């Protein structure tokens with residue numbers, strides 16, 4: 001494929017609403033375009049995408065919105081999204097494609113790169129332009145090392161951006177142009193379709209853009225005690241989350257898991273309850289503005305990055321906090 005120009009971003013959405021993480025990718029795309037020229041095109045893929053497309057058209061930094069709509073795309077399918085993104089790339093001709101590094105972004109974008117036989121960088125925290133080439137910066141070894149991945153050749157550079165790595169683009173009063181694209185999605189593309197988990201609200205959705213998060217870890221001791229986390233979260237109007245052992249044990253859905261193999265979040269406030277602070281967990285919360293840790297072990301690693309630490313038994317501290325919050329409200 002000949003060298004393109006500008007940047008295409010692929011929007012993430014759920015329940016007909018634009019996911020906040022998309023706004024971060026717009027910011028990254030805008031800075032890349034400012035450095036290497038061209039425009040920012042935002043691609044929307046799904047069914048009944050009017051609301052999402054209009055919301056995206058009003059985001060600062062988006063020059064054009066292109067929509068691929070098909071009733072069969074109502075639920076996420078990695079292979080179908082792959083074909084849709086390739087169809088968009090063929091018609092838009094970008095130099096780079098950026099997508100959120102979410103579960104779905106990490107599914108379809110490497111497939112796109114493989115099918116186009118082009119380069120891919122996953123989990124980038126920054127994209128820049130050096131001597132006309134796209135360079136993605138990605139952390140490795142639990143964020144101890146930053147690696148610059150330079151894209152060579154004429155192929156389109158494909159990059160998934162780590163959630164929380166850029167500020168969110170703001171909404172303006174203006175509206176970019178929206179146009180519909182036709183791409184070919186075959187029935188073979190739809191053999192694998194993601195089903196939403198039954199009986200639980202999607203954690204990923206609740207965590208996306210959450211300003212406050214209360215997370216529980218193995219210090220809770222047993223599944224029933226997670227209700228303490230839910231109670232504190234409810235007082236703070238916060239989303240709930242968990243460490244990997246809780247997700248692995250089936251105490252919480254995987255979509256609630258924060259960390260290297262879970263969601264990466266950027267709330268204003270993150271309250272870690274009974275969480276030791278393993279590096280694989282910390283990479284998911286390093287963009288939080290304030291971290292409050294409640295742990296009975298004064299040497300727990302979580303205290304090294306916490307803005308405020310409470311050394312104590314969570315079964316005493318959390319009920320006391322809940323009581324205080326209720327007292328303040330009344």
Ligand SMILES: Cc1cc2nc3c(=O)[nH]c(=O)nc-3n(C[C@H](O)[C@H](O)[C@H](O)COP(=O)(O)OP(=O)(O)OC[C@H]3O[C@@H](n4cnc5c(N)ncnc54)[C@H](O)[C@@H]3O)c2cc1C
Pocket residue numbers: 216217218219220242243244245246257258259260261262273274275276277278279280281294295296297300312313314315
């Ligand atoms: C490849 C790989 C990927 C991984 N990905 C992730 C990931 O994405 N997310 C993730 O979270 N983990 C991940 N892990 C696991 C990670 O290494 C840790 O094992 C995990 O984060 C620990 O979870 P925890 O803090 O809940 O449990 P623990 O490490 O067991 O910590 C429990 C804490 O609770 C405290 N505590 C106990 N009782 C009380 C009490 N009554 N009051 C107050 N404090 C108390 C203890 O002092 C302790 O600090 C990954 C591991 C690997 C190898």
